[in-house]
Amino acid sequence: MKSPLKTAGLRHVALNVTNLEACRDFYVNIVGMTIEWQPDADNIYLTSGNDNLALHRATRESSPSIGQRLDHIGFLLDSPEDVDAWHAHMQAHGVTILKAPKTHRDGARSFYCEDPDGVCVQMIYHPPLASTTR
Numbered sequence: 001m002k003s004p005l006k007t008a009g010l011r012h013v014a015l016n017v018t019n020l021e022a023c024r025d026f027y028v029n030i031v032g033m034t035i036e037w038q039p040d041a042d043n044i045y046l047t048s049g050n051d052n053l054a055l056h057r058a059t060r061e062s063s064p065s066i067g068q069r070l071d072h073i074g075f076l077l078d079s080p081e082d083v084d085a086w087h088a089h090m091q092a093h094g095v096t097i098l099k100a101p102k103t104h105r106d107g108a109r110s111f112y113c114e115d116p117d118g119v120c121v122q123m124i125y126h127p128p129l130a131s132t133t134r
Helices: 022-032 080-092 125-134
Strands: 012-017 034-040 043-047 052-057 073-077 097-103 108-114 122-125
Touching: 012 022, 022 043, 022 052, 043 122, 043 125, 073 080, 073 125, 080 108, 080 122
Parallel strands: 012 052, 073 122
Antiparallel strands: 034 043, 043 052, 097 108, 108 122
């Protein structure tokens, strides 16, 4: 059965991270997000202006289990050229690149890198969504 309600899209991701400070620095100083709210020393909420990324300090109880299904998170970019500029930016900051920039069959262009806690991050230009990033 199809839902009668429409969502506004997926714009919130929460990650349990073992090195909260390094992940904060990656998403703020390299990716360019801003801290929206930091209620305590173990939780930080970041934003790019139209989204929310929560970083929670992992504890033994909150650490991902074998059943974790997260493959990667993605940041939308405005153009294919932005993908290459971001790739150069990440390399200049010593970020681990997992897959080099590639243009996909659907016209999208992206690359994958890794945050300090090992989360796979995709920087992607996706034509159907590019106009919604502005």
